Every structure is written in structure tokens, then in C-alpha cells.
Amino acid sequence: xxxxxxxxxxxxxxxxxxxxxxxxxxxxxxxxxxxxxxxxxxxxxxxxxxxxxxxxxxxxxxxxxxxxxxxxxxxxxxxxxxxxxxxxxxxxxxxxxxxxxxxxxxxxxxxxxxxxxxxxxxxxxxxxxxxxxxxxxxxxxxxxxxxxxxxxxxxxxxxxxxxxxxxxxxxxxxxxxxxxxxxxxxxxxxxxxxxxxxxxxxxxxxxxxxxxxxxxxxxxxxxxxxxxxxxxxxxxxxxxxxxxxxxxxxxxxxxxxxxxxxxxxxxxxxxxxxxxxxxxxxxxxxxxxxxxxxxxxxxxxxxxxxxxxxxxxxxxxxxxxxxxxxxxxxxxxxxxxxxxxxxxxxxxxxxxxxxxxxxxxxxxxxxxxxxxxxxxxxxxxxxxxxxxxxxxxxxxxxxxxxxxx
Numbered sequence: 001x002x003x004x005x006x007x008x009x010x011x012x013x014x015x016x017x018x019x020x021x022x023x024x025x026x027x028x029x030x031x032x033x034x035x036x037x038x039x040x041x042x043x044x045x046x047x048x049x050x051x052x053x054x055x056x057x058x059x060x061x062x063x064x065x066x067x068x069x070x071x072x073x074x075x076x077x078x079x080x081x082x083x084x085x086x087x088x089x090x091x092x093x094x095x096x097x098x099x100x101x102x103x104x105x106x107x108x109x110x111x112x113x114x115x116x117x118x119x120x121x122x123x124x125x126x127x128x129x130x131x132x133x134x135x136x137x138x139x140x141x142x143x144x145x146x147x148x149x150x151x152x153x154x155x156x157x158x159x160x161x162x163x164x165x166x167x168x169x170x171x172x173x174x175x176x177x178x179x180x181x182x183x184x185x186x187x188x189x190x191x192x193x194x195x196x197x198x199x200x201x202x203x204x205x206x207x208x209x210x211x212x213x214x215x216x217x218x219x220x221x222x223x224x225x226x227x228x229x230x231x232x233x234x235x236x237x238x239x240x241x242x243x244x245x246x247x248x249x250x251x252x253x254x255x256x257x258x259x260x261x262x263x264x265x266x267x268x269x270x271x272x273x274x275x276x277x278x279x280x281x282x283x284x285x286x287x288x289x290x291x292x293x294x295x296x297x298x299x300x301x302x303x304x305x306x307x308x309x310x311x312x313x314x315x316x317x318x319x320x321x322x323x324x325x326x327x328x329x330x331x332x333x334x335x336x337x338x339x340x341x342x343x344x345x346x347x348x349x350x351x352x353x354x355x356x357x358x359x360x361x362x363x364x365x366x367x368x369x370x371x372x373x374x375x376x377x378x379x380x381x382x383x384x385x386x387x388x389x390x391x392x393x394x395x396x397x398x399x400x401x402x403x404x405x
Contacts, residue, residue, distance in 0.1 A: 001060060005023040008034070009379065010386075011386070012386060012390075019034070019088075019377055021092070021377065022055075022092040030096035030373070031095055038392050042081045050085075054073075063097060067089075070089065080267060080290065083268065088289070091322065091323075091326050104369050106333045110333050113334060116332075116364035117365045117367075119363060120143070120145035120208075120339050120340070120341060121146050122147050126150075127151070132203075136203070146209060146210070147210040152184070156181075175390045178391040178393055179393040179394075181394070184398050193228040193232075210236050211238065215243075219249075227256050230256060234258060236312070237258050239264070243275075246280070260283070264286065277307060283338050287319060287327070294329070298330070301334045301337075313327045315327065321356055325367065328358065328367050353377065353385070355376045356374050
């Protein structure tokens with residue numbers, strides 16, 4: 001069996017998605033997700049100009065060797081663009097391998113470690129009252145784990161809340177230039193503990209709660225937040241500070257017991273290695289799409305398990321259903337699975353293009369035992385939704401200073 005052709009599709013059913021289709025000379029094909037929010041066309045160029053020409057004629061079943069070839073064979077290794085491209089190729093090859101074997105990919109990874117994948121929902125609002133009412137709805141829908149975010153009074157356009165937007169895809173797909181959001185650490189620290197205090201008073205401690213800081217704090221500010229949130233027993237505090245200086249997480253870990261999650265922007269196991277070895281994080285959030293595919297994520301999960309760190313893959317709306325289903329297979333297998341982020345099954349437009357069998361019941365997702373990843377891609381439907389440039393926002397302090405992610 002040889003790789004005969006590789007196609008790349010870019011569509012925007014409310015959000016831009018980059019889809020890779022590897023076609024073999026035997027008619028078997030596989031799908032991968034190469035989406036990189038705000039840099040989609042850079043990944044397309046990398047695939048078409050540099051990756052695809054190197055793979056035509058190769059055996060698609062040599063997944064490990066192809067991954068090593070694409071990573072080690074390029075002098076300029078790592079980086080978000082190249083790893084998104086490699087990740088898409090890798091997932092598509094696993095899809096092909098599963099179809100050849102007649103098995104779902106999780107069986108090829110080592111089989112099930114659990115019956116279903118527990119997910120956490122996003123709950124947010126303009127006020128604490130709004131958030132708590134939405135939390136009640138999530139609990140009634142059966143979710144056992146929920147992420148809480150709330151607009152901070154006096155901060156216009158707080159990132160991570162919908163504001164007057166009711167749809168993730170509408171929110172993320174209509175930004176031709178980066179919008180600018182405001183930030184005040186003082187206002188945030190004065191406000192956010194009250195959200196969790198009210199949530200625990202109303203709903204108790206059986207429901208597990210998470211919170212995403214979006215890397216807006218310094219390490220000592222994160223310590224202050226962690227201490228204030230300790231009484232409310234969060235499942236984890238996500239992206240408390242930026243990850244470039246990993247010693248910042250030692251500062252947090254040494255001064256608060258709040259569990260820490262990090263890693264949605266990690267590209268390789270090397271990004272996570274010191275944090276895992278030093279046990280300064282509890283959950284690693286690397287996504288299949290942005291982390292180079294299933295091949296390195298399996299290795300990352302095995303390495304993390306040695307240090308009691310659990311997997312909690314990124315599951316934002318800027319990852320396609322192909323990535324979502326790849327995560328389902330990884331999560332079903334990983335013995336150190338922790339939790340999966342989940343933002344719903346998408347819009348009618350999205351589901352016109354991508355079809356897959358997954359069922360949400362009581363906060364758990366069940367998938368059918370379809371060979372491969374279990375996703376079909378409608379090329380004709382994708383043509384109806386052409387690429388539309390859209391960017392993530394940037395953040396400025398109240399004095400105008402550009403703030404980091």
C-alpha cells in the first residue's frame with residue numbers, strides 16, 4: 001500500500017478548519033485536523049509546499065517512521081505551524097491503520113481503560129447570577145464537571161465569556177482583525193473568588209469546578225488567587241501564568257495546594273517535560289492537533305503517568321470534529337486520563353461537513369466502534385463555506401500596555 005494523494009481543505013462553517021485527507025492506492029483514506037486558529041493558511045502552505053511532496057509513494061502504515069521523518073528530518077523542528085501539519089498527517093495515518101485493521105483506533109493504542117469519556121462543560125455569563133443559573137442547567141443536563149467563567153465588572157470584553165454572543169462559532173469566526181480586550185488584575189482578584197463562593201453555597205461540593213485564568217497573572221498573583229480559591233476545592237486552575245518560564249509554576253506549587261492544569265499551547269513532550277518531572281502541574285492539556293498527533297500524545301501520556309499527572313486535552317471550538325474524535329480514542333485508552341474539555345457538538349453547518357457517532361449522556365461521551373477515527377468528511381458541503389480570516393483577541397491593561405497570553 002502506498003500514499004497516492006494528499007488533499008488539504010479549508011472551510012469555515014462558522015469557524016475555520018483545515019482538514020487533511022490522505023488517499024492510498026488501495027482506495028483507503030484517512031482524515032486529520034490541521035487547524036491552527038488565526039494561522040490556518042500558514043499550515044496549509046507548510047503542508048502543500050514541504051510535507052506532502054515528501055510523503056507521496058510512502059507506506060501509510062509506517063506511522064512511527066513517518067512521524068520521525070517529518071519531525072527529525074526538518075532542520076527547523078517544533079513550532080505551532082509545523083506540529084499542526086505533522087499532527088494532521090499522523091492522525092490521518094492512524095485513521096487509515098484502523099480502517100485496514102477493522103478496529104477503532106483506541107484498540108490499536110492498547111484498548112479501553114474505561115467505558116466512556118468524562119467531559120467538562122463551559123459555563124459562563126455576564127454576572128454571577130447568570131453563571132449560577134447556567135451552572136444549574138449544566139448540572140440538570142448531567143454534567144459532573146464544569147468550568148466557570150464570568151465577565152469581570154469594569155472590564156469590557158472579558159475573554160472566556162460570551163458576552164452578548166450566544167454561539168462559540170459566531171464569537172470565534174467573525175474577527176477579521178484581532179479584537180482588543182481589557183484587563184485589570186486587581187479587579188479580577190477582587191471578584192473571581194466570590195463566583196466560586198456563591199457556586200459552592202448554592203450547589204455544594206459534589207459538582208467539580210474548574211477555572212481558566214488564560215495566563216493573565218504573574219506567579220505571585222497566581223499564588224494569591226490559589227490561596228483564595230483553596231476553600232472551594234477546584235478540580236484545577238488552568239493556565240495560571242504563561243508557560244515559557246516553567247519556574248513560575250514552582251512558585252505557585254510551593255505556596256498553594258490548588259491543582260494546576262497547563263499545556264494547550266504545548267507542541268511537544270519537551271514543553272511539558274520539566275513541569276511533569278517536577279510535579280508542578282497536575283493535568284497536561286496538550287491537544288492532538290497542536291501536539292503533533294496521536295503518536296507523540298501517547299508517549300506524553302505514558303511519561304506523565306510516571307509522575308501522577310493526568311491527561312486533560314484541549315477541546316476548544318477551534319479544533320475540528322476530527323481532533324475531537326481523536327481525543328475520544330486517546331482518552332478511552334489513557335490509563336491516566338483525567339478529564340476532557342467539551343464545548344458541544346457544533347452547529348448544523350459544521351455537522352453538515354463532518355459526521356461522526358458520539359453520544360453525550362450524564363456528562364460522559366460514548367463513541368461507536370467504527371474502524372479508524374470514526375469521522376466522515378463531506379467535500380462538497382465544505383465548498384459552501386469558504387475560508388474567512390479570523391483572529392484570537394489580544395489583551396491590554398487599563399493603561400494600554402499589551403499583556404501576555
